Amino acid sequence: MKRILHISSSPRGEASSSIMLANRIIEKIQNLHPGSTVVVNDTTAKDYPHLDAQLISAYKTMEESAHLLKDSDAAVKELFDADIIVIGVPMYNFNMPSALKAWIDHVVRPGVTFSYANGLEGLLKDKKVYLALAAHGVYSDGPMKDYDFSEPYLRYILGFIGLTDITSFRIEGGGIPGIMETAVEKGLDSVVLA
């Protein structure tokens, strides 16, 4: 039995390719590990604020600023509590949606999810991450490969907080005639878990 955390960042509900793909990944995990539980954090509904001066200073002072850190602390706790994290990543303007970036800004915290105490160390250990990426173009290979700025960044920043075991799946080409007709089916079928 695994504790699965689904971080979603598309506001499109059932029409969303990244949510469909994440759900397929979760289904496969549950087949492998019957009884696994799922917590969903819809970052588009949560509306994490941009970091302001107060919040940035609260990240340093912590205890005295606990009331300001409620949402951040809850998001961090969800990460520590999870065995497997599935992150839905629609591509917006060659990057991730700002809702997902805002979530990152709330979970990447010195002394909480990373530390410089003994050299740089990510504090989230032994967790598996799946990225469920969705885009209208094709970025896994070909001429647009270098223009997906979301996956490389996510791999780096998640690794920075200790989440180094990352596997990606994609629904891509959803806007390209000749590819779009089968893009969803092909992406969903690509989900094979060891």
Ligand SMILES: Cc1cc2nc3c(=O)[nH]c(=O)nc-3n(C[C@H](O)[C@H](O)[C@H](O)COP(=O)(O)O)c2cc1C
């Ligand atoms: C604001 C916006 C920007 C987008 N920018 C890109 C882009 O840069 N490249 C791309 O291939 N698709 C782009 N798309 C298409 C989405 O990536 C595609 O519709 C994807 O399926 C969205 O994820 P979702 O289905 O989970 O909502 C964009 C869509 C929106 C709404």
